[in-house]
Amino acid sequence: MFNSIFNYFYQFLDSFSFLIIAVSGLAIIFGMMGIINLAHGEFIMLGAYIFTILAKASVPLVFAIALGTVFVGIFGYIVDKLVVSRLYGRALDSVVATWGISLLLRQGILILLGPSIPGLTTPMGTFAVGSSTYSIYRIVLAAVAIALLAGVYWLFMHTTFGLHSRATMQSSTIAQSLGINTGRMYSMTFMLGSALAGLCGALYAPTMTITPTMGQAFQNDSFVTVIVGGANPLIGMTASGTVLGVIQSALSMLFGTFFGKIGLLVVAIIVIRVLPQGFSGMIEKHMVKGKR
Numbered sequence: 011m012f013n014s015i016f017n018y019f020y021q022f023l024d025s026f027s028f029l030i031i032a033v034s035g036l037a038i039i040f041g042m043m044g045i046i047n048l049a050h051g052e053f054i055m056l057g058a059y060i061f062t063i064l065a066k067a068s069v070p071l072v073f074a075i076a077l078g079t080v081f082v083g084i085f086g087y088i089v090d091k092l093v094v095s096r097l098y099g100r101a102l103d104s105v106v107a108t109w110g111i112s113l114l115l116r117q118g119i120l121i122l123l124g125p126s127i128p129g130l131t132t133p134m135g136t137f138a139v140g141s142s143t144y145s146i147y148r149i150v151l152a153a154v155a156i157a158l159l160a161g162v163y164w165l166f167m168h169t170t171f172g173l174h175s176r177a178t179m180q181s182s183t184i185a186q187s188l189g190i191n192t193g194r195m196y197s198m199t200f201m202l203g204s205a206l207a208g209l210c211g212a213l214y215a216p217t218m219t220i221t222p223t224m225g226q227a228f229q230n231d232s233f234v235t236v237i238v239g240g241a242n243p244l245i246g247m248t249a250s251g252t253v254l255g256v257i258q259s260a261l262s263m264l265f266g267t268f269f270g271k272i273g274l275l276v277v278a279i280i281v282i283r284v285l286p287q288g289f290s291g292m293i294e295k296h297m298v299k300g301k302r
Contacts, residue, residue, distance in 0.1 A: 013140040021263050024148050025270070026255035027155035031213060032228040033235040033247050034158055035206035040236055041243035042179050042199045044101060045094065048108040050232060051225025052115035053204050057082045057211025059119065062220050065130055078212035079205050086204020090197045098196060112225075119222040130216045151213060158206075159248055166244060175199060231271075234278045240288020249289035253277070 036050045047053075057078040064074040089111060097104040134146040166172035174195050177185040182192045210228060218224055235254060239246025254274055262270030285292050 013142060016139050017142060018259060018263055020144050020148070021259035022255050023152040025258040025262070026251055027148070027152040028214075029231060029235050029254055029258075030155040030158060030247060030251040031151065031210045033232040033239075033251065034162065034243075035203035035210065036229075036232045037236050037239065037243040037247045038162070038206065039200055039203035041241050041246065042175055043098070043196055045097075045104045045200075046101065046108070047203070048105060048229075049089075049112040049115065050108075050207055051227075051229030052112045053082050053086065053207035053225070054211040054214075054228045055119070055222060055225035056085065056115065057208030058215035058218070058220055058224060059123070059127070059211075060208070061212035061215045062127060062130060065215075066128070071133060075209065075212040079209040082208025082211070083201050083205025086207075087197060087201035089204070090200040094200060095193065095197060098193075116222045116225075123222075126219060126221045129218065129220045132216050145217075147216065154213065155251075163244055171195075171198065231274065234274045237278045238281045238288055240285075240290035240292075242290035242294060244290075245293050246288055246290035249293065253289070 032054070035053070036047060039045055039047050039050075060081050061074045061078040064077055065071060069077070093107050093111065094104060097107055132145055132147050134150065136143045136145055138144075166175060174185070174190045175198075177188065177190060178192045178195045185195075186192050211225075214228075235247060235250045238254060239248075239250035254277060257273050257277055258270040261273040281288060
């Protein structure tokens with residue numbers, strides 16, 4: 011009995027951490043800028059490649075993760091300045107542009123480095139509960155996901171950057187009239203979202219095969235999580251990551267990984283129909299009613 015309960019809890023932590031770490035960058039860019047970044051998966055892939063190359067060059071894992079995160083963040087800032095910044099307020103154009111960037115990155119890596127590069131073994135080893143063994147690294151990823159949520163909350167709720175970002179999200183015109191450089195805030199937000207995508211790739215690189223198309227697995231789940239969560243990145247990704255983690259882990263444990271993925275899509279379809287603004291819209295609505 012205990013083994014079954016722990017196995018489900020472990021599966022939940024694994025699903026929860028994957029969804030939260032994968033979606034954080036996309037949720038921030040979409041929630042704060044209204045831009046659907048179709049290159050999100052390729053930014054994750056880029057972080058995984060940088061981490062793997064550095065780790066194989068004997069760079070300590072922590073520094074390799076940090077460097078992968080910073081590099082992708084800087085790359086995202088450059089992409090914003092050259093391309094995305096010219097498309098603010100033009101949602102469809104930004105979708106096409108980021109889709110083009112995703113194709114360029116994917117094909118560029120394929121041409122330069124081939125269809126795959128040798129990966130790394132998952133660090134930290136395993137531990138046993140009953141007759142089953144579990145990865146310690148997966149537990150660490152769950153802790154990172156929780157720390158990431160706390161860090162994003164602190165950044166957007168207790169810093170000047172967060173205050174200006176939220177003001178820009180509410181009304182860029184009013185924010186400009188108050189002296190906030192909204193263009194700079196958009197660029198910094200896109201850089202932050204890109205850096206978080208790079209962090210995701212670096213963290214999950216030791217657990218996956220490193221290929222130019224690896225980002226698609228992250229991007230699909232990320233978009234489902236954003237749809238279910240809604241526009242508010244803080245409330246949305248916490249609520250959707252938790253609910254979807256429970257559903258996916260239960261279905262995966264009972265029927266297999268394929269049905270876990272199908273469950274995510276079914277939930278997304280239901281939420282679009284019943285809660286067009288996602289979980290965050292519903293929660294914010296109840297919060298406003300509570301204050302009255």
